[in-house]
Amino acid sequence: MPFEFKRLNIPEVILVTPKAIRDERGFFKETYKRSAFVEGGIPEAFVQDNYSYSVGPVLRGLHFQKHPHAQGKLVSALRGEIFDVAVDIRKGSPTYGQWVAEILSEQNHCMLYVPVGFAHAFCVLSENAVVAYKLTAEYAPDCDAGVIWNDPDIGIRWPIKHPLLSPKDAALPSLRQVNHNFVYEEVAV
Numbered sequence: 001m002p003f004e005f006k007r008l009n010i011p012e013v014i015l016v017t018p019k020a021i022r023d024e025r026g027f028f029k030e031t032y033k034r035s036a037f038v039e040g041g042i043p044e045a046f047v048q049d050n051y052s053y054s055v056g057p058v059l060r061g062l063h064f065q066k067h068p069h070a071q072g073k074l075v076s077a078l079r080g081e082i083f084d085v086a087v088d089i090r091k092g093s094p095t096y097g098q099w100v101a102e103i104l105s106e107q108n109h110c111m112l113y114v115p116v117g118f119a120h121a122f123c124v125l126s127e128n129a130v131v132a133y134k135l136t137a138e139y140a141p142d143c144d145a146g147v148i149w150n151d152p153d154i155g156i157r158w159p160i161k162h163p164l165l166s167p168k169d170a171a172l173p174s175l176r177q178v179n180h181n182f183v184y185e186e187v188a189v
Contacts, residue, residue: 002018002030002033003036003040008100008102009098009100012189013112013115014041015110015113016037016110016112017108018030018111032046032074032134041189044072045136047135047137048139050135053129053130054129054131055124055128056125056126056128056160057160058123058164058165059121059122059123059124059149059164060121060122060166060169061119061146062085062087062119062120062146063121064145064146064147065145066145066181066182067181067182068143069137069139069140070116070143070182071135071136071137072115072116073114074112074113075113075114075120075122076109076131079106079128079129079130080105080124080125080126081104081106081107081124082123082124083102083123083159084121085100085122086099086119086120087099087119087156087175089147090118090184091182093117093184096184097153097154099154104131105126117182119146119147121156123160125160145179145180146172146178147172147175147178148172149172151174153175
């Protein structure tokens with residue numbers, strides 16, 4: 001199989017490692033194959049691709065989209081290195097308010113699958129980073145929402161102390177204050 005799928009401490013969040021074939025010319029890898037992803041536990045279809053360029057120490061997030069346009073994301077760093085975070089915001093979940101994080105980089109080729117019901121953020125650890133992500137729903141401005149990056153109730157241990165934030169991200173509410181409509185539904189993983 002061209003991918004390895006590893007469930008993290010919050011099992012709905014999956015670290016995907018593609019097999020990179022290397023030689024003196026460089027490398028080749030598959031970045032997405034629907035049949036392999038379904039077999040690996042990611043059955044959603046992706047309908048939109050996004051691409052961002054950020055300088056260090058930018059932090060983007062914690063973002064999510066509410067129903068009916070909730071988005072799952074498959075995130076990868078095409079250039080540079082990022083600290084990528086997923087926070088469970090599904091009411092009633094046994095891991096509600098908990099977070100997991102992975103380093104994604106152009107060297108490790110890893111991708112993080114962040115399902116619907118999770119807030120997502122990343123901070124840039126390198127001088128700059130190019131991040132690509134596939135989405136399971138198209139962007140809908142009316143459903144756009146987020147949680148403040150440094151919410152003490154979540155307690156993310158960010159590897160940067162003074163991130164560069166957008167005005168929008170700096171003004172996001174805490175998890176206790178945010179209005180969203182995600183409810184935990186137990187599924188076999």
